[in-house]
Amino acid sequence: MSRDFNSLMKAIKTQGFSSLSSSSSFRLLSKLILFIIIIGFITYTFHSFSSDNVANFIRPSSSNSTNNVSSIIRPSSSKLPKNSSANFDCKKTKKETTQLxxxxxxxxxxxxxxxxxxxxxxxxxxxxxxxxxxxxxxxxxxxxxxxxxxxxxxxxxxxxxxxxxxxxxxxxxxxxxxxxxxxxxxxxxxxxxxxxxxxxxxxxxxxxxxxxxxxxxxxxxxxxxxxxxxxxxxxxxxxxxxxxxxxxxxxxxxxxxxxxxxxxxxxxxxxxxxxxxxxxxxxxxxxxxxxxxxxxxxxxx
Structure with a gap:
């Protein structure tokens, strides 16, 4: 792909667009457009996966645990009260049934x-x-x-x-x-x-x-x-x-x-x-x- 791109650019510099045959011009332009699209997609994908917001949502760091989903579902032990436990006792939290x-x-x-x-x-x-x-x-x-x-x-x-x-x-x-x-x-x-x-x-x-x-x-x-x-x-x-x-x-x-x-x-x-x-x-x-x-x-x- 890079070889075709270089050939196209060289032809344009030496001969100009008008001197290229219609079939050759169309083929080289198509490859150029495809090359630009692929480069753009790779750049966008790389940028998206390197974003801090996405990275923190998927795999939050310990320094920002209060702002992510993981800290809500399973808080770190350092943030729990001394008498708390991440595994709640069902017997303690179960509502009492109606009695006399x-x-x-x-x-x-x-x-x-x-x-x-x-x-x-x-x-x-x-x-x-x-x-x-x-x-x-x-x-x-x-x-x-x-x-x-x-x-x-x-x-x-x-x-x-x-x-x-x-x-x-x-x-x-x-x-x-x-x-x-x-x-x-x-x-x-x-x-x-x-x-x-x-x-x-x-x-x-x-x-x-x-x-x-x-x-x-x-x-x-x-x-x-x-x-x-x-x-x-x-x-x-x-x-x-x-x-x-x-x-x-x-x-x-x-x-x-x-x-x-x-x-x-x-x-x-x-x-x-x-x-x-x-x-x-x-x-x-x-x-x-x-x-x-x-x-x-x-x-x-």
């Missing part, structure tokens, strides 16, 4: 029936492992309870400001607010779920925990079941979780409910049951019922 101590129970009852219904709660309550409260309408006088075997008793706040067109002693409003009132008590360390239940609800804790582990407690979840009586579902709707079977509300949803529930229920004073009022507020927040067949509500009508 992550649950807080809000149990709705009344002063008229608690003396009898407490025996139902004793069947499943584990005082040394569970957290929760029983909400009554007023204090019970001259009656004794084994507080060590039962949840803590709380008295519901006054609900006279809520108009109830059915005149049912404001019980529906009071019971609908037990989750919100439980949330407002504070002490939310490691709380993931609030469980609403009636005083005659029987809770199988192992089954409940297994169900809740399926869901992300950091998201809005309203989990429960419809009634097993068709007439009840027709009256109150299939999107309502029935408190007789219990239902679960994730922590962030309980927080949102506590913030809006009082004003929400004033708008729905035409609804009859506490469960229906809770569902109405959930609908305003924009959270549908997540159905789990394990929450059994049996109504005898």
């Amino acid at each position: 101590h992550h649950l807080v129970f809000a149990i709705a009852s009344s002063s008229k029936v608690w003396q009898r219904r407490q025996n139902y709660v004793k069947l499943w309550w584990k005082p040394d492992k569970m957290r929760g409260f029983v909400w009554l309408d007023e204090r019970i006088k001259n009656q004794t309870f084994d507080h060590q075997l039962l949840p803590t008793i709380k008295i519901s706040s006054n609900t006279s400001e809520f108009k109830d067109q059915y005149n049912n002693d404001e019980s529906a409003v009071r019971i609908a607010r037990v989750v919100s009132e439980t949330f407002r008590l504070g002490s939310h360390d490691n709380v993931r779920w609030f469980i609403m239940a009636d005083d005659d609800t029987f809770v199988v804790t192992d089954n409940l925990i297994r169900v809740l582990r399926k869901y992300d407690h950091n998201q809005f979840y309203y989990i429960g079941g419809s009634s097993e009586t068709h007439v009840q579902n027709i009256i109150f709707g299939y999107n309502t979780a029935f408190g007789g079977g219990g239902f679960a509300i994730s922590y962030p949803l309980a927080k949102a409910l506590a913030e809006i529930q009082d004003t929400c229920m004033k708008r729905y004073n035409n609804l009859y049951t506490s469960d229906h009022r809770i569902q109405a507020c959930m609908a305003e927040i924009g959270v549908p019922l997540t159905r789990e067949v394990g929450f059994h509500q049996v109504c005898y009508i």
